[in-house]
Amino acid sequence: MPNICENYDVVVVGAGHAGCEAALAAARLGLNTICFTVSCESIALMPCNPNIGGSSKGHLVREVDALGGEMGKNIDATFIQSKMLNKSKGPAVHSLRAQADKQEYTKRMRMVMENTDNLLVRQAEVTEIIVEDNVIKGVKTLSGAVYNAKAVILCTGVYLKAKCIHGEVSYATGPNGLQAANHLTQSLLDNGIEIQRFKTGTPARVDKRSIDFSKMAEQLGDEKIVPFSFTTDPDSIQKEQVSCWLTYTNEDTHKIIMDNIDRSPLYAGVIQGTGPRYCPSIEDKVMRFADKDRHQVFIEPEGLYTNEMYLGGMSSSLPEDVQYVMYRTVPGLENAKIVRNAYAIEYDCISAVQLKSSLEFKNISGLFAAGQFNGSSGYEEAAAQGIIAGINAAQFIKGEEPLVLDRSEAYIGVLIDDLVTKESTEPYRMMTSRAEYRLILRQDNADLRLTKYGYKVGLIDEERMQGVLEKERLIAEEVERVKHVNIGTTGIIQDIIRENGSTELTNGATLAELIKRPELSYDVLAPVDKHRPELRADVAEQVNINLKYEGYIERQMRQVEHFKKLENKIIPDAIDYLAISGLRKEAMQKLDKFKPRSIGQASRISGVSPADISVLLVYMEQFRRKDKESN
Amino acid sequence: MNNFIDDTIAAISTSTMTSGGISVIRLSGPKAIDIADKVFKSKRNILLSEVDSHTVHYGNIINPDIDEIIDEVLCIVMKAPNTYTRENVVEIDCHGGILVTRKVLEAVLKAGARPAEPGEFTKRAFLNGRIDLSQAEAVIDVINSKNEYALKSSVSQLDGKLSEKIRDIREILLKHVAYIEAALDDPEHISLENYVDNVLYDVDKCVDNVDKLLKTADNGRIMRDGIRTVILGKTNAGKSSLLNALAKEERAIVTDIEGTTRDVLEEQINLGGIVLNLIDTAGIRETEDYVESIGVEKAKKYAKDADLIIYVVDCSRPLDNNDDEIISIIKDKKVLVLLNKSDMEAVVTKEDISAHMDCKSVSISAKNRDGLDELEETVKDMFFTGKISFNEEVYITNARHKNLLNDALASLKLVKEGIESGMSEDFLTIDMMTAYEKLGLIIGEEVEDDLADKIFREFCMGK
The missing domain is CATH 3.40.50.300 (P-loop containing nucleotide triphosphate hydrolases)
Structure with missing residues (x-):
């Protein structure tokens, strides 16, 4: 029986947040791309929380945007509430978070995908990868159709052998009852890919009309909305916002959970997958934090099109009947009507230590992977890997060097480096504390850090690049100018100082010195700065941050310098760790398994000591000299 | 992490155990000569940075902080590339016995050198092409044997009480960092209101405790280096x-x-x-x-x-x-x-x-x-007659520990400064974490995922 056989440059398996970014990047870079999904209606689906961004995740969205990705633009066009978190803290931890209209979000992304040149969205289940001599050749679908490709990107999310569970009930489906992908795992195993099983969960959705909001605290969005994308004009997105609501669990809730804990599949041992500790189910919270008499519950709208409300903080896999009683103990939810049950979901994924920093498999050339399949969690983490996998599939086909961002350049770099160097037993979530150089990796300067890379690979156009270079120039000039503006002890400056609760000047000072005071800023000092040029708000913001935190930033820059030296010592692919007799056995095995890209990355692998690194350096030098001699 | 390959390192390169004999402190790296200049006062008032290569100079090593003479020494200046490591090398020959040798080493470290890792001079010599390819295996052996000894001494020579004190300080630091980071990660669940008062109180205590440990180090009790x-x-x-x-x-x-x-x-x-x-x-x-x-x-x-x-x-x-x-x-x-x-x-x-x-x-x-x-x-x-062998790595370990304590103290002081100048909590945790890491190196603990683990274990977060 003749089967369909088509040729593409790039095959993307999955159209979630990773798959969309990967497919868009590859197609926009001129490669003929096909993106498979089990359902065209579920492109960029948000099956769990109805928001994008948040602490450190907001950074990722900004970075994806600076590289030329879609996520930032998509949420800017479809948000219904927006908030900058940690605004009273330092700029490194400011984080943007927006509530999405889930349906609008999906619809818009689908439109973008379907209208991008070189990109075809195809509804079908991919069941096999085709590999010859450790080189990817394409994929096969359930119907037997073959799609030959030069590169394949796996973005299967939580769909591989997905199983949704609550109480004694389980379904072999993906989220929202979508079809699971039950065949691909076997093909991956057959090709030497190691698979592990992870678990995550989601709370119930209830009908808005059954909620008594008068018993809850209203959570408003910010008055002045800040966009995610550097290309979005802030003025164009100021709009009326929808509220979220805050309420709490109580001892009654906890009692019901405790009384029924033996019916929780997690505690009864039905669920074997490892769940994330940072996103615990309500039964986990109650069991693990028994001393807390209440937990917060955020009631968040799923969109303007629906009455469904998301019960943030109360994900669960308890049986339906327990869920009913449990949710109704919460003030405001006494009469709550559940639209969708809470459930836990188990799925197959990989440990990303099987990948290079480019997200290509170490042992299968041309096969890439991104998103939850790599053991991460979260829409933003997925998108961040997606765009990198898409770019690197294109680089691979074009015979160019992969784009690898390091830990001092981007949260994306931290994310991928952590994934490929650390064996994790739970889904990986981004956090600002994971970024050792976070003062430099701010969400406000993602464009200054990364636009150049997007430009270099071809996702960012000339005009946008020039804009960033111009911004850079303006900032540098203004910082320099401000350092040389002397302020005498005039009445105006003393007034400003008093008004802002700072101590009055006894001697003159430079404007830069004054900006360093915690009570003052570049903006409030405008009246004493007579020759200040007219600058855009984003430029002024950078000037303020650069001067205000100069000491801290410089210290991190010095650390980065050291870091870079080891990071730039690239380990040749041909190195055979098992032949380096001076390495301790554990180090030898770990290095052989992880095949680190650089000396820096090698030093982050647990079980590799500084002495092993010394031995490795000596060996590399030996290797280099021998290589030179033989040439 | 101390695997930087182009900074300046220092170590005692002969046995320190003879009080009558001569000890040599060796510096190697781009700043070797500049660093030596900071602690060496020539009898003829010349700067080592201005002398010819491979020349010997007579003078004093001084403690630059208090302008006190530590020892009368000979300084040998050897400029790259004709040196053992192919880097700038300075050798300080002093003859004042163990205490003085230790002080000279400390002065050099204070002036900007870093204590050499086990076998690091030999490693540099090889990496810079000074040692023949055929000897690579031997170089690896040197690194390994010295390291093994250093590890053994570093752990066994720390007395139990000291490790315990360091662990206590680290525990306090990690507790605060985890709380603050959890709150920054999940600001709607965890509040930082007035939290900084707790931090200041505990950091003050930590500063005192590290100070005490440093004083112990001065009395030679931190490690049993004999x-x-x-x-x-x-x-x-x-x-x-x-x-x-x-x-x-x-x-x-x-x-x-x-x-x-x-x-x-x-x-x-x-x-x-x-x-x-x-x-x-x-x-x-x-x-x-x-x-x-x-x-x-x-x-x-x-x-x-x-x-x-x-x-x-x-x-x-x-x-x-x-x-x-x-x-x-x-x-x-x-x-x-x-x-x-x-x-x-x-x-x-x-x-x-x-x-x-x-x-x-x-x-x-x-x-x-x-x-x-x-x-x-x-x-x-x-x-x-060599019947008792003794490895100078033990001695270096002490200097390294002291250096790390000093680094930790400096970071803790930055935390205090940060609090006093009204910096927000996310700045404080950066320096607290640095202190935590430095102290961890003394007791041989890697940082790994301590922080994320602690946050997840102790704070109830998220959706």
Whole structure:
């Protein structure tokens, strides 16, 4: 029986947040791309929380945007509430978070995908990868159709052998009852890919009309909305916002959970997958934090099109009947009507230590992977890997060097480096504390850090690049100018100082010195700065941050310098760790398994000591000299 | 992480154990000469950065902080590339014995050098092409053997109480960092209101504690940087009396009742310029007494790691099962036998001992302090003829620890400064984490995912 056989440059398996970014990047870079999904209606689906961004995740969205990705633009066009978190803290931890209209979000992304040149969205289940001599050749679908490709990107999310569970009930489906992908795992195993099983969960959705909001605290969005994308004009997105609501669990809730804990599949041992500790189910919270008499519950709208409300903080896999009683103990939810049950979901994924920093498999050339399949969690983490996998599939086909961002350049770099160097037993979530150089990796300067890379690979156009270079120039000039503006002890400056609760000047000072005071800023000092040029708000913001935190930033820059030296010592692919007799056995095995890209990355692998690194350096030098001699 | 390859390193490159001889402190790296200039005052008032390569200069090493002369030295300046490491190298020859050598090294570290990692000079020599390719394996061996020794000494030489103190400080720091980071990660669940007051209170305490540890380090108690010398002998052979005789202070409990030395006691003594760390152990004999049997186990363990074993024999009593037991433990070690109680009638002679094992023996009376001079001469002799080997890595470890304590202290002070100048909490955790990491290096703990683990374990977060 003749089967369909088509040729593409790039095959993307999955159209979630990773798959969309990967497919868009590859197609926009001129490669003929096909993106498979089990359902065209579920492109960029948000099956769990109805928001994008948040602490450190907001950074990722900004970075994806600076590289030329879609996520930032998509949420800017479809948000219904927006908030900058940690605004009273330092700029490194400011984080943007927006509530999405889930349906609008999906619809818009689908439109973008379907209208991008070189990109075809195809509804079908991919069941096999085709590999010859450790080189990817394409994929096969359930119907037997073959799609030959030069590169394949796996973005299967939580769909591989997905199983949704609550109480004694389980379904072999993906989220929202979508079809699971039950065949691909076997093909991956057959090709030497190691698979592990992870678990995550989601709370119930209830009908808005059954909620008594008068018993809850209203959570408003910010008055002045800040966009995610550097290309979005802030003025164009100021709009009326929808509220979220805050309420709490109580001892009654906890009692019901405790009384029924033996019916929780997690505690009864039905669920074997490892769940994330940072996103615990309500039964986990109650069991693990028994001393807390209440937990917060955020009631968040799923969109303007629906009455469904998301019960943030109360994900669960308890049986339906327990869920009913449990949710109704919460003030405001006494009469709550559940639209969708809470459930836990188990799925197959990989440990990303099987990948290079480019997200290509170490042992299968041309096969890439991104998103939850790599053991991460979260829409933003997925998108961040997606765009990198898409770019690197294109680089691979074009015979160019992969784009690898390091830990001092981007949260994306931290994310991928952590994934490929650390064996994790739970889904990986981004956090600002994971970024050792976070003062430099701010969400406000993602464009200054990364636009150049997007430009270099071809996702960012000339005009946008020039804009960033111009911004850079303006900032540098203004910082320099401000350092040389002397302020005498005039009445105006003393007034400003008093008004802002700072101590009055006894001697003159430079404007830069004054900006360093915690009570003052570049903006409030405008009246004493007579020759200040007219600058855009984003430029002024950078000037303020650069001067205000100069000491801290410089210290991190010095650390980065050291870091870079080891990071730039690239380990040749041909190195055979098992032949380096001076390495301790554990180090030898770990290095052989992880095949680190650089000396820096090698030093982050647990079980590799500084002495092993010394031995490795000596060996590399030996290797280099021998290589030179033989040439 | 100390694997930077282009900074300037320093170490003592000859044995430090001779008080009369010359010690060499070697610096290597791009800033070697500049750093030496900060601590060296030439008699002719010239700067090392202005002299020719491969020249020797006479002058003083000074402590730049208080302008005090540490030692009179010769400084040899060798400029890249014709040096052992192919980097700028400065060698400081000083002759003031162990304390002065230590101070010179510390002055150099304070001036910007970093304590060398085990085998690092050799590593650099190789990486810079100074050592032939055929010797690569040998270079790797040097790194490994030195490292093994350094690891052993670094861990075993830290006394338990010190590690405990460092762990306590780290625990406090991690607690606060985890709280703050959890709150930053999940600001709607965890509040930081007034939290900084707790931080200030605890950081103040941490500063005091690290300060105290540094002072201990100055007194040379942080690490026992001498020849690890274990005193063994059956019960009541006079081990404690010997220790007291040598240490000239009554530290061990000396009685006539068998088995009264329950703890392993340690004392650092300077025997004719050679530093011995004397470890007195409970007498070895089979015992039913639980407390004492622990002491015996420890004695065996210490004997295993010792550089030198002093086996005290009660020459007034014949050798018995207990002696056989001891001899079986130590017969392949560097042993010096002391025939104690020479004031009493001897039933055990040097010949009796040499029939069992090949070693030197000396007759003494610990009680009357007779024969101590001969003991001193014998130890010196063993040391100079290389019978007792000692690795300078131990010494370096001490300097490294001190350096790390200083780094941690500096970071903690930055936390305080940050609080005082009103910086928000996310800045404070950066310096707290640095202090946490530096302290971790002292006790040999890697940072790994401590923080994320703690956050997830102790804070209830998220959706």
